Amino acid sequence: MEAIIASAIAVLGTLLGSGITLAFQRHAVEQGHRFTRGERLRQERLDAYSAYAGALLNYRRVLVHLWFCSYEEPPRDDVGEVRMRSYALRSSAQEALFRVQMLTDDVALSRAAEEVLDDITALYRVDDDRAELDARRRDTREGIRLLVGAAKRQL
Template sequence: MLGTLLGAGVTHRFQLRAVERTERFTRDEKLRQERMDAYGSYAGALVNYRRALVHRWFREREGGSPEEVTENRMAGYELRSVAQEALFRVQMLSPDESLVQRAWEVLLEIDQVHKAADREAFDALRDTTRELIKTFVTDAKNTLGLP
């Protein structure tokens, strides 16, 4: 009888451990998925914001109507807000402070695109921001342990 009770106790203990492992795995996987969604949403928001500022630069430099220029400026403000919201989500979910810092740096660099004084500076900023977005995506992917 003592053997039966001891066996039942050991079995119960192993079952509890298995349940705890399963719950931990499920929680970790859900968090990983949330991070993946946050990083992807942020990268997408950056691309859209950057595109709006590129369009704005051309409208302001190449004779867009005042209405077009104003419309492009407003679209840029709206898309910057979307990017900031996505960044806040990255901040809340990412355990990697250096990734969050790089995410802020990308946004701040994209902010400069429409301010380029001439075509050469604009092209340089456009290329730099494209590469920064790619680097953010690669760094985010690496924090998730993806191949």
């Protein structure tokens, strides 16, 4: 009888040990999946935020160039061609903005990303006033810098 009880206890101990091992393995696998998902999201955000900052810089650069082509003598490039390039870069920036907005949970970051694009677009509306252009160039450069800092904190 003692042998049967000892066998039953051994089997019960083995089953209990297996159950505990299974629970720990499940927990480790779930942690691994959470880490992998989190890391993938972090990498996607890094890619999206970097692409957006680059798109903003390119769009800003071509708008400043367009201003110089329009108001400085003599224009180096055809104004119409530069304007068309600005439209294409604005579209690229908007696409990058949408990707940022889809990947972020931070409403303030999403709003700031949109505001920076609007501020850069406003460069287009600066009349023949070099001082105003220079001020807006500084403001938009700072806006991009602040946006990158905010995005970095989310990573």
